[in-house]
Amino acid sequence: MTPFNEIISGFNWSYLLNILKSVIPALVCIIIHEVCHGLAALALGDKTAKAKGRLSLNPLRHIDPFGLIMLAIFHIGWAKPVSVDMRNFKDPKKGMAITGLAGPLSNFVLAAVLLFIFGLSFSRL
Template sequence: MLHYIQALLQQMDLSSALDAALRVVSVMLCLTIHETCHGLAALSLGDSTAKSMHRLSLNPLRHIDWLGLLMMFTMGFGWAKPVPVDPRYFKNPKKGMALTALAGPVSNFMLAFSLILLSKGIYLYADYTLVWDVIFNFLLSTAILSIGLGLFNLLPIPPLDGSKVLGALLPDRAYFTLMRYERYGMLLLLLLSFANVGGGLISRAIAAVYTAMINLLY
């Protein structure tokens, strides 16, 4: 009986460790794709700053902010190292910033779509094994995380990507006022997170987008 209990505890520990490791992989994948696509978008619009600083990389260590990663696990949201962008290289700085910012969330939705498509392939063609079951659930949970990251970044609160998109629609005076208060945006996000303001709305939005993708692909 004692041996059985010890084996069960070891299995639980291994399961918890595996879940934690896969969670880290999911977060790093979503953040790396997000930040790399910011840099690629900027490069396509004429700004090679991210390229010159080696930020067009799928190496997560080039993008991960360790405090932001810790916050994602403890507070439910976090951040990566911002990709450096110099709007002076854009023909239309406001439009260029908006498109560069939008590339991040769009890449997260595309990643989620691709992961769900891969999960369908496993569902249809792979024999059931424990390994395939872990991979299947990893793909779907990462898709949900990626959708959440994309939607969260579309909020029009500086320094999130949505504020850059909103800025392209504002008059110059209002745009520069919005950017002036960018450094206070993270404090606002922390306060909103502590107060759990908007969490339910974002959760419902994630569920709606995820369900729509599942219905489309399955």
């Protein structure tokens, strides 16, 4: 048996799978959350997020490396914040409020959609 096989045979694969089962959905939620901040800002006249490529669903544009490590270890993580220039809004206070609420609102909408989908699928069992 090679040293590599010995390492693999002693590895706790169920622990890794549990981490992946929580980290991957969390990353999807975090990415959608951040993109929605950028989309709200864009809709209100600020093109900063678009110019910096933050309207992408590409995880690499949003992931904060330390936030990802914390997510994997402690199940508390974060992404890079979306840049917003409030001077581009007609009403800066209202624009910042709407932009700030867009991310959490997207999480609630995503949760409701997923609960509806999973509720339908489990009700047929």
